[in-house]
Amino acid sequence: MGIPVIAIDFGTSNSTVGLASPQGPRLIPLEQGQLTIPSAIFFNLEDDKVQFGREAIAAYTNHYDGRLLRSLKSVLGSSLIDESTEIGHERVSLKDIIGKFLAHLKALAQKDAGRELDEVVFGRPVWFVDGDAQLDRLAQQQLESIAKACGFKRVHFQFEPIAAALDYESRVGQEELALIADIGGGTSDFSVVRVSPQSHRKTDRRSDILANAGVHIGGTDFDKWLSLGQVMPHLGYGTHYRDRSNLELPSSPYFDLATWHRITLLYGRKSASELKEMHLLAGQPDLVHRLLRVVRERTGHQLASDVEGAKIALSSADEVSISLPYVDEHLVVAVNSRDFEQRVAALTDKIGQCIRDCVHRAGVSAEQIDTLFLTGGTSSLNFVRDACASAVPKARVVEGDKFASVGLGLAIQAGVISAQS
Numbered sequence: 001m002g003i004p005v006i007a008i009d010f011g012t013s014n015s016t017v018g019l020a021s022p023q024g025p026r027l028i029p030l031e032q033g034q035l036t037i038p039s040a041i042f043f044n045l046e047d048d049k050v051q052f053g054r055e056a057i058a059a060y061t062n063h064y065d066g067r068l069l070r071s072l073k074s075v076l077g078s079s080l081i082d083e084s085t086e087i088g089h090e091r092v093s094l095k096d097i098i099g100k101f102l103a104h105l106k107a108l109a110q111k112d113a114g115r116e117l118d119e120v121v122f123g124r125p126v127w128f129v130d131g132d133a134q135l136d137r138l139a140q141q142q143l144e145s146i147a148k149a150c151g152f153k154r155v156h157f158q159f160e161p162i163a164a165a166l167d168y169e170s171r172v173g174q175e176e177l178a179l180i181a182d183i184g185g186g187t188s189d190f191s192v193v194r195v196s197p198q199s200h201r202k203t204d205r206r207s208d209i210l211a212n213a214g215v216h217i218g219g220t221d222f223d224k225w226l227s228l229g230q231v232m233p234h235l236g237y238g239t240h241y242r243d244r245s246n247l248e249l250p251s252s253p254y255f256d257l258a259t260w261h262r263i264t265l266l267y268g269r270k271s272a273s274e275l276k277e278m279h280l281l282a283g284q285p286d287l288v289h290r291l292l293r294v295v296r297e298r299t300g301h302q303l304a305s306d307v308e309g310a311k312i313a314l315s316s317a318d319e320v321s322i323s324l325p326y327v328d329e330h331l332v333v334a335v336n337s338r339d340f341e342q343r344v345a346a347l348t349d350k351i352g353q354c355i356r357d358c359v360h361r362a363g364v365s366a367e368q369i370d371t372l373f374l375t376g377g378t379s380s381l382n383f384v385r386d387a388c389a390s391a392v393p394k395a396r397v398v399e400g401d402k403f404a405s406v407g408l409g410l411a412i413q414a415g416v417i418s419a420q421s
């Protein structure tokens, strides 16, 4: 085996770092022994340091003065990548912020390996930007150039569902036609792959990959629509102007507050003055006051995280109460699963449609798919699982490790690359 290659699953919500060792591919412990790290970064202005992952979220939750950023993968390929955000007295570009996070992952891998490492394989969604080949290429180039600025000399990419297929394949006992579904925080990605116990020895797998497909829908979109549907109305979303009662207040601040990677954009000076004016003209200023308070006290990520928690709890309950004292002292918002599922039904349908397209392009019938391999956190939602299963009705459903499968598959790929060099 040559020099180790680092395997990075830079996820919208969670990331992993893998290495292929003589004992086989493995994920390395990233913080407090955990094999995953939330893709979060906190610029702690009080202690003048940059924190990552759970530590970043804890510092933010404990009200340290600073700036939290999450879901940064979502800005790749969008115009936001060239934006910067105010952090203390400085403006820091989103590119540099992603760079700091990747540099942290690189340092952890090097510490584990006990040496400098400058070659990496990244997972990537089938589409960073839906159906736009040019922007999609641009997104990958952006990630590559950020990685090179962190000191990586050689940068490889592998589709996330193919990585998950490699992980699944390490456990199969016979040849199967598998639909691999990786439904994460930002995207849903699919591959139809022929897997078999012998195939992992082959270096060229192109003939076994029958089709790939993906759509930019993931758990963060479900969070957004739960928030806009059932929480943001309590902060004035959908209410009207005082003098023009047929005209709704602008929706953009609410969309920003409900969208993980846009929350920070609300914290600039320009936005503060626009919100004050909106408050003055509002027909229900008491509700809009709550929006202003969240923005002023920078509790947008706490709100997003509470909504996310409620989304997860709705998997096993019809109704969930979210206590929001930092929005308004006694505010408790009840959210229900029926309204949530209805509101995201179009997204769920698109996920099912994307699977049908993938199978169609593979040139096989849905009935020929032997196995549906599910990974990614959002595959925990029952109605999402049902949408996947109904697209391949004869398939046996196998659940992978929801947060580690892509990372482990990338570590397998890293081993193949390292052996070739």
Ligand SMILES: Nc1ncnc2c1ncn2[C@@H]1O[C@H](COP(=O)(O)OP(=O)(O)OP(=O)(O)O)[C@@H](O)[C@H]1O
Pocket: 010, 011, 012, 013, 014, 015, 073, 160, 183, 184, 185, 186, 187, 188, 218, 219, 220, 308, 311, 312, 315, 375, 376, 377, 378, 379, 380, 381, 402, 403
């Ligand atoms: N039990 C659960 N029920 C529903 N959703 C869940 C559950 N656990 C985690 N999630 C959601 O899964 C998502 C994170 O999944 P995952 O870590 O696979 O994404 P990711 O790899 O970071 O994203 P991507 O691959 O799209 O870039 C989040 O939106 C989270 O809310």
Ligand SMILES: [Mg+2]
Pocket: 011, 012, 160, 182, 184, 185, 376, 406
């Ligand atoms: Mg993922």
